[in-house]
Amino acid sequence: MKLLSYNIRFGGRGRESGISEVIRNVAPDMVVFQEATDPRVIERVAEATGMSVWAARPSHSIAFISRAPVVHHEWHYPQGARHSFLEIVLEGNRPRIFGLHLRARFSKWSERRRAFEIRALLEGIRRHQEGFHVLVGDFNTLAPGELLDVRRMPRWIRALVWLSGRDIQRETIQIMLDAAYADGYRTLHPEDKGYTFPVWDPHLRLDYIFLPTSHTERLISCEVINTDTARRASDHFPLLAQLEID
DSSP states (O other): OOEEEOOSOOOOGGGGHHHHHHHHHHHHHHEEEEEEEOOHHHHHHHHHHTTTEEEEOOOOEEEEEEESOOOEEEEETTTSSSSSSEEEEESSSOOOEEEEEEEOOOOOOHHHHHHHHHHHHHHTTTGGHHHHOEEEEEEEEETOOOOOOOGGHHHHHHHHHHHHHHOOOHHHHHHHHTTTTHHHHHHHHHHOOOOOBTTOOOOOEEEEEEEEEGGGEEEEEEEEEEOOHHHHSSOOEEEEEEEEOO
């Protein structure tokens, strides 16, 4: 199964053609979107890419399109979370997909809120944590040990980082690692940067796919789609993972 995570920026309105081209070029079985706040955009992209199964809600960040049969999908609302997360259940003995989009901003205060959100999400899916499942989306934070080059950020973000102690905490991703999840991209690419944002000056890895460490052998590949087409379609490069699901 080829799974694509894609932040399409501000709903993607007016960029449906470019977004659809990016998706067609990599031919995924499912796309989990972030910032997909306009269902009409998702419907158009689903039609343009030949994916008959889709779901989106107005003002909800997470949506999906799929060529694989889906038997159930549901938005969940952890208390205090900035965005809902989306649970997608595939037909047959297949993994559950959890799409998420954590709050933005670089500061120690926003990182604390992201940590709260991810703990709430993990508590909400506790009953699935023994089986094969995948968490995918825009985490809006950096993994432990990764460089934060504030010189390349807007002045207002640099001010927030400076007020936070000239760096940000890396608590959110550490929570995932401590909960026995593997960072898909970093598992296969221990040295590569894997930057996904922003497309005009990539220097941050904000988009992730996580799976239980007991199932890492199911991860065949994980790549950032940093093509010229993707650079024109959104402010994030999408992340494509190939999974062995049978």
